[in-house]
Amino acid sequence: MKDTIPTSETVLSNARLVLPGEVIQGHIVLRDGLVAEIGQGSVRGGVDCDGDWIAPGLVELHTDNLERHMQPRPKVDWPHQAAILAHDRELAGCGITTVFDAIRVGSIVSDHKARYGKYARSMADEILAMQAQGALRISHRLHLRAETCSETLLEELGEFGPEDRVGIVSLMDHTPGQRPFRDLQKFEDYVCGKHGLSMEGVANYCDFLLRLHDRLGAAHESGSVAAAQRFGAVLASHDDTTAKQVATSAGHGIRMAEFPTTVEAARACHAHDIKVIMGAPNLVRGGSHSGNVAARDLAELDLLDIFSSDYVPAALLLGAVQLGDLWGDVARGIATVTSGPARAAGLTDRGALEPGQRGDIIRYGVFAGVPAVRGVWVQGERVA
Numbered sequence: 001m002k003d004t005i006p007t008s009e010t011v012l013s014n015a016r017l018v019l020p021g022e023v024i025q026g027h028i029v030l031r032d033g034l035v036a037e038i039g040q041g042s043v044r045g046g047v048d049c050d051g052d053w054i055a056p057g058l059v060e061l062h063t064d065n066l067e068r069h070m071q072p073r074p075k076v077d078w079p080h081q082a083a084i085l086a087h088d089r090e091l092a093g094c095g096i097t098t099v100f101d102a103i104r105v106g107s108i109v110s111d112h113k114a115r116y117g118k119y120a121r122s123m124a125d126e127i128l129a130m131q132a133q134g135a136l137r138i139s140h141r142l143h144l145r146a147e148t149c150s151e152t153l154l155e156e157l158g159e160f161g162p163e164d165r166v167g168i169v170s171l172m173d174h175t176p177g178q179r180p181f182r183d184l185q186k187f188e189d190y191v192c193g194k195h196g197l198s199m200e201g202v203a204n205y206c207d208f209l210l211r212l213h214d215r216l217g218a219a220h221e222s223g224s225v226a227a228a229q230r231f232g233a234v235l236a237s238h239d240d241t242t243a244k245q246v247a248t249s250a251g252h253g254i255r256m257a258e259f260p261t262t263v264e265a266a267r268a269c270h271a272h273d274i275k276v277i278m279g280a281p282n283l284v285r286g287g288s289h290s291g292n293v294a295a296r297d298l299a300e301l302d303l304l305d306i307f308s309s310d311y312v313p314a315a316l317l318l319g320a321v322q323l324g325d326l327w328g329d330v331a332r333g334i335a336t337v338t339s340g341p342a343r344a345a346g347l348t349d350r351g352a353l354e355p356g357q358r359g360d361i362i363r364y365g366v367f368a369g370v371p372a373v374r375g376v377w378v379q380g381e382r383v384a
Helices: 065-070 080-093 120-132 153-157 184-195 199-231 243-252 263-271 280-285 295-300 315-327 330-335 339-344
Strands: 009-019 022-031 034-040 053-056 058-060 096-105 139-147 166-172 234-238 256-258 275-279 306-308 361-367 370-378
Touching: 009 034, 009 330, 009 361, 022 330, 053 058, 053 330, 058 315, 058 339, 065 080, 065 096, 080 096, 080 120, 080 370, 096 120, 096 153, 096 370, 120 139, 139 153, 139 199, 153 199, 166 199, 166 256, 199 234, 234 243, 243 263, 256 263, 263 275, 263 295, 275 280, 275 295, 275 339, 280 295, 280 306, 280 315, 295 315, 306 315, 306 339, 315 330, 315 361, 315 370
Parallel strands: 009 053, 058 096, 096 139, 139 166, 166 234, 234 256, 256 275, 275 306
Antiparallel strands: 009 022, 022 034, 053 361, 361 370
């Protein structure tokens, strides 16, 4: 959205308003880009929502959706501006009003294994330019996914600064034999499927990555922590598996853990006051597609704080609704995709239906347990 704030007024009435900690039947008024009024009962002159739900706009901290639009099929590169626009519109239609676009930094560019090329700086430039021009409907920030098992991480991080709206830096380590690839068979299945390598090729690639990590991993990790401090960004870990890994994360000042793979790691995160982020598709599907801990199990143990749509934007609201059913608390379920991620990312102006907050809201109905978005407003202006 542009920096100018719309001055029109929107009144939505006869709705179930999902407030912090409770749900009330009432009305909401948006004025000058903000939530101006919330009250019990209906008011004249407003849009009759016929009992639909009104919640804060969803806040997405980690999504692979932009990459999916950039490369809709293997070896197909889609024009970036078209991909960004399609990504933006899809998220808006799913009720997401703030997104931290996940962009990988840290590439493998040597002739030996040119598996990942650099793209972060150019992609960020295009997102930021389109945001400044008012071409995007929702609020975009950057989430730099720092791959420590790479060749160019520090060089790429050096291309960013505090002016780049980098809100999150997450530490990733996809070295075979640990974290998500503790089971080497999973790594083999992944790279064979993604890159079409033979078994001999996988063995050579594993050896290459292990040597690369031994040489640069520690420097890349410390450099990423320093870069996050320079950007003023929140630090996140990725795929913590053991309590020892979580303790290391805590020592770096990490405050969010994306997709811990075990109950042990999730428990350790809470012991260190680190918020646990899980993928909503994990809950919707009934388990992890990669064999890691189920989101439902963590929810039942009170070890789940925030949901991410991960690779299915529509899963964010669906997962929150299902979580509300699981907990018997709609407001608590919705908080995992609104105030929970907003506060964890340092945003205090959105994520709750309260006077003075940004006028980022969604209206939705629920049919047979599935939410259907019926309206989306960003700073009081309807965008979907």
